[in-house]
Amino acid sequence: MRKDAPIISCFHLDVSDPTRKRKALDDVSIEVERGTWIEIVGPAGCGKTLLFSVLSLRAAPPKGTRLVVAGRNLDKMPVVEIADMRRLMGSACTRPILLDDRTVLENLVVPFVVRGEPQMALDACETLLETCDLMELRDVPVRELSHQERIAVGVLRAMVGRPAGIFIDSALDTLEQRLQKPLMTELKQCHLDGSAVVLMGYEYTENARRGRRFRMELGCLTEVETPVIVPAEISEVSEAGGAR
């Protein structure tokens, strides 16, 4: 694994959708460098979730796609090592998979357990909950959470332990302000700490100025030029806490 290599690079990703007689993803190439902030927007059904699944290594890419994770070609990587690569990533979507019979804290600790770092897990998770003003959810079983709170817990779990890459698919768009604002602040903190953040949604956030912006339509991904940020705007964005 190369420390300076992009977290993930994807070249010529094609997924056909015969039911619609067009490609669900059409020759998509993107490179997620370490410490970068990327936002991908597009309407529903444009292929964001498919791209999210491939980039977050939830799904194997179609044959013929070249996927390079941390400098290593995924095609030539044994399954055991692909699992290791997943440890570099945290991901969340609008329907997060949570362990319903366990508490919020137990759900947040899972990435640490899988990564074999349980020592600081409890402190890190409690700090994260406190920072995001969600400490009251600490011992609540997930099955008792509202839909919005479930999404928030999913996003928190993606950030916990500061993984090298954080991928969020449309989750923040659906959250109400009281949940969205602290999560966005924490995401910015992760970015400042060196994590690459990839946000997918319907509209750009104010933080889009921090990095690269893409637009996705009918399966095609095109980069949009990012306006230059003047220093005054940076401080405004920081004070605003990332709210749209």
Add this chain to the structure above:
Amino acid sequence: MIQPAMHACRVYAWQTLAVVLAAAVALLLPGFVAFSAAAARDTAEGWLSSFNPVVYLSAGATPADIEALRVEMSEWSAVETVRVRKGADAVKDLETRLGVERVRELGVTASMMPSSFVLVPSSPVAGHIELVSEVSGLEARESVDSVSVPDATAVRILSILSLLGFIGGLLGVLGLAVFAVVISEYLIRLQRAEQAQNDVLLMFGAQGRSLRKASIVRGVILGLWSGGLATITLMVALAIWQSVMSAVLGGSASLVHAWPVAVMPLAFGPVIGVLAGFWVSTPERRSTDLVPRLLTAYGV
């Protein structure tokens, strides 16, 4: 927070119990057929092993004929010794079998009983078909009244028991297949119940083999429970059979074939459990909600 392998079995305790019973029955039914055949075969062979052919002499046999016959039979390779049984000895044997009172009631005396030769084979009579035929041939002689040897019926019964054993073997294979299906289906169900946990673990980089371990452990333990239950039942049946046969035949049967049949479920259960656990936990058979519909539909 990661639940141990047997947690799901505890959560679905009643279903687990039902599956263990069903799987035990799947092993037990063919086990009973094979076991009955093996136990009957053991008993029949045991009876044949202790069987000594008897040659009853006719009343008109002269001492010279008798001596000539004794010398002739002593020279047969399958015969170790030839014991002469006089009328008084025959009455004693009869009294042992029927009881003194019964023999007295029947009015049987030593003079009424014919003299006979008891042939003690060098090895059990079951392995000496030529001895059986040779003794049977003596019936044609004038000095011989009748003979007592296991006739063709005994051999026929043994061959029927062998066929029953073969059918038991086939049913055993079928039973193992049913056992494997019952265990596999339940393991798949438990795996589905833990799908969210498995998905989360995979998402954050758990190795596939660590997920497989849970199914394999469950397979072994369920196989062990079912196999153990079937074996205990067969052991009890075997003990009952042995005591009944001892009472009927007046000697203990060795049951060398029946004991291995009784312990087979205990051996097969965990082995099939491992294979079932391994099979159901392969990535192709593990359902997941991680992958979007489109990617799943095209198998990518």
